[in-house]
Amino acid sequence: MRIEDEIKQPIFRDEYQKAFINLIYTSNWLQQRQAAAFKGFGLTSPQFNILRILRGQHPLPATVALLIDRMLDKTSNASRIVDRLEEKKLVTRTVCPANRRAVDIRITKAGLELLEQVDESGVLASDGNCALNEDEMRQLNFLLDKMRDIE
Amino acid sequence: MRIEDEIKQPIFRDEYQKAFINLIYTSNWLQQRQAAAFKGFGLTSPQFNILRILRGQHPLPATVALLIDRMLDKTSNASRIVDRLEEKKLVTRTVCPANRRAVDIRITKAGLELLEQVDESGVLASDGNCALNEDEMRQLNFLLDKMRDIE
DNA sequence: TGCAAATTTATGTACATACATTTAATGTTG
DNA sequence: CAACATTAAATGTATGTACATAAATTTGCA
Structure with a gap:
């Protein structure tokens, strides 16, 4: 429409x-x-995105600053999203030994298993989830990148 | 980039x-x-969007249901955004005489003047605010419309 | 060394989003 | 007409966004 x-x-x-x-x-x-x-997996979109970044780092930890750097919405409040994930035991927080201002955040086994379930469920599969073909997707990416090319 | x-x-x-x-x-x-x-005008984006819809209706009133129908984000909570606009005296709320369940919402003179200031400031002017030309904009509109064409 | 500046995260407050529930008025139907 | 369903808006609660500020630690330099 x-x-x-x-x-x-x-x-x-x-x-x-x-x-x-x-x-x-x-x-x-x-x-x-x-x-x-x-x-269906008990996650919000921001929570899923942070878990995905942590899986990308695994088994290395991430700091809050790294999460903010990689997040789609850079102004959101990573600290409090990590709070929710910690409550659900999907991540752990420990003071970084090398720099005690920073916090090492790691995805837990339960977190990895949950992401595995999301993958297997296919809810994020591209095919059939979109009416554009690959060439149109490329055009769209070109136009969006160009649109932001200002200032 | x-x-x-x-x-x-x-x-x-x-x-x-x-x-x-x-x-x-x-x-x-x-x-x-x-x-x-x-x-700079003391408005958030949702507040501005509701004011714009009300100006489109003016001098007729709008109900909350009409606002939801026209809003970009249809799941947001129009009632509470109208609360903020009412506090700032940019809109009025009166019980609809024809259907006392409904509420007639109208933009005030102050609301119209504020929108006029936004228009005059040029912050919403398209030219110079975007790196795409008109034909590329048309392509983008085509691709976005097609993308949603599913299910 | 000592102390100000910078860095890193957490917290406070206002507003918005998401969704379930409540309240009041109106429609509908036996 | 009474009982029940439907409709319209408001409210409650959890979460997220935006932005300012605080607290702790580290860094850098006089």
């Missing part, structure tokens, strides 16, 4: 405004689908 | 996964720019 119909706004000021709104709307649409997929 | 470099992840599973992440990242980037622009 075209964005005009999705939000019942037949006229936009110009193609730019329409693209901006379309981008935000489509991103929300995608994030809601992902959140629904993670929900 | 390419998304690979923005989030320091050199390899993606496939072009699909890369496009998904790119879409969410770019949408966040755009929303943060917009939020910064609204901040």
Whole structure:
């Protein structure tokens, strides 16, 4: 369905405004689908993303600063998302011996097993989850990268 | 900058996964720019969007249900965003006489004047705010609309 | 050495999101 | 008309986002 119909706004000021709104709307649409997929595993999207970064580091630890650096939304509050993961025993926090200001965060066995389950469930499989073919995906990546190329 | 470099992840599973992440990242980037622009007027993005819908209805009122229907993020809590706008005297709430379950929400003179200031400031002007030309914007709109065309 | 500056994480507050539940008014149906 | 379902909005609770500030540690330099 075209964005005009999705939000019942037949006229936009110009193609730019329409693209901006379309981008935000489509991103929300995608994030809601992902959140629904993670929900069955007791995870929110930010929690899943942090677990995935920790798995990428495993068996090395990550600091909060590293998590922020790799997160999609760099302004979010990694400390408190780690709080939730720690409560669920999916990660551990220990003071970094080399720099006692920093905190070493590690994914636990339970965390790795949970991610394994998410993988096996196929909720994140690309095929069939998207109406664009690979070439269109490449075009989209090109346009998005170019869009941010300002200032 | 390419998304690979923005989030320091050199390899993606496939072009699909890369496009998904790119879409969410770019949408966040755009929303943060917009939020910064609204901040000078004492508004958040959701508050601005609701004011804009109310201006579109003016001088007719809108109900909460109508706001939800037109909002970009349909799962957000319109009631409480209207609370904030009412506190700032940018909107009024009155029980709808025809259906006393519903609430008539109207933008005030102060609300209209504030939107006028935002317009005049040019913070939302498209030109110069984006690195894509009009044809690329059209391509982007096409790809985003098609992407959601599933199920 | 000693002390100010920088770094790293945590915390406080306001606002927003997600979803379940409540409250009040209206519709519907026997 | 009474009982029940439906509708519209508000509220409760947990989580996340945005941004400012605090606390602890380390660094650097006079």
